Amino acid sequence: MKNRAAIALLSMHLAVLAACGEDAGKQSRELQGGEIVRVGTNVLTETDLENLLPEGEKIPFSPEEKKAFVDRWIKTEILYQGALRRGLADDPRIQARLRSLEQEYLADHLVYLELRDKTRVTEEEVEEYFREHESEYMYEYRVSHILVNTIEDAQRVRELLETHSFSWVANRHSVDPVAKRGGDLGYLTKGNMIPEFETVIFDMKPNEVSDVVKSDFGYHFIKLVGMREALVKVDLADVRAQIMNALMIQKREHVYREFIEELQGTADIEYYDPSYYPGSVESPADTLGDQP
Numbered sequence: 001m002k003n004r005a006a007i008a009l010l011s012m013h014l015a016v017l018a019a020c021g022e023d024a025g026k027q028s029r030e031l032q033g034g035e036i037v038r039v040g041t042n043v044l045t046e047t048d049l050e051n052l053l054p055e056g057e058k059i060p061f062s063p064e065e066k067k068a069f070v071d072r073w074i075k076t077e078i079l080y081q082g083a084l085r086r087g088l089a090d091d092p093r094i095q096a097r098l099r100s101l102e103q104e105y106l107a108d109h110l111v112y113l114e115l116r117d118k119t120r121v122t123e124e125e126v127e128e129y130f131r132e133h134e135s136e137y138m139y140e141y142r143v144s145h146i147l148v149n150t151i152e153d154a155q156r157v158r159e160l161l162e163t164h165s166f167s168w169v170a171n172r173h174s175v176d177p178v179a180k181r182g183g184d185l186g187y188l189t190k191g192n193m194i195p196e197f198e199t200v201i202f203d204m205k206p207n208e209v210s211d212v213v214k215s216d217f218g219y220h221f222i223k224l225v226g227m228r229e230a231l232v233k234v235d236l237a238d239v240r241a242q243i244m245n246a247l248m249i250q251k252r253e254h255v256y257r258e259f260i261e262e263l264q265g266t267a268d269i270e271y272y273d274p275s276y277y278p279g280s281v282e283s284p285a286d287t288l289g290d291q292p
Contacts, residue, residue, distance in 0.1 A: 037070055039077040044070065114259050119251040126243050130236045136190045136202050137234040142225040143193070143201065144183040147176040147218050154212045154219040166209060166223050175218070183223070189230065191242045195249075197222060 034046040049069065088094055130137075146169055148154050153173070160169045167182030174183055190198065196215040201224055204210065210222040271277045 037074060039074055040081050042077055042081075044073050044077075111256060111259070115252050115255055118255045119248060121244050121247045121251065125247055126240055127236065129243050129247060130239065133190070137239065138230055139227045140187040140189050140230050141193075141201055141227055143185045143188050143197065144170065144223040144225055145176065145185060145197075146170045146174040146179070146183050146221040148173065149175060149218045151212075151219060154221075157221060158212065161209065161221065166221075184225070187228070191239060191246075195246075196220070 036044045146157055157173055170179045170183030196213050200210045204224040206226045208224055213220045
């Protein structure tokens, strides 16, 4: 409940900030029923509360949550009107930031609507995925890794692995706390490792070391130490929710890429400074994987 209220309060806060372009001197609107509170010329209504609740939320506000929301709205409205009196709405930096917030919010909501309408996972798709990947659930994978923060560090690790053991490099250069164990992560199973690991581990052989793998955590080198048969047999019922979530993520990524490509194909885009054109400056990350 607290998380839901926090999300609603954040949505309300952004909505209030986006209203900075409104005329602060307008007259109070006539009361038409459903009004909750007025601060200066601005009124909060029950409809406002409903509109600020994130879409898809089925559980209504409790009385306590509504009181907390209204209290937060009042405090924010007081500050907002004070900012208007000081002329902060005319600050070019504030105006640019508000336009950016509006742009980001509308863009995010458009993506949400597109994904909501076009991403569905059927039971047939779940069953097909399990049949195709069932062998991956039959084993546990002993995995070690080296984690570094930058592509430059990854290049250095790559060079060291040519002349030193994996555990030696992990103990001295990995930023993961398990580095002191030679990077050993123990036995992992399909579904309980990050997706980037799964993209390479199932195609590796014991004692093989991957090339650099990028994730949200940084840059990894992964070693498949060994495999063993899973201690517990896995049935579809055990991993149905896991598969459903994985397929949903895949579909969302696919739909998002197609949607962006579709919009880019019709957008009127012109670069006045060619140095900002995509691909105009080659990133070290683009070339690391091509080196022998």
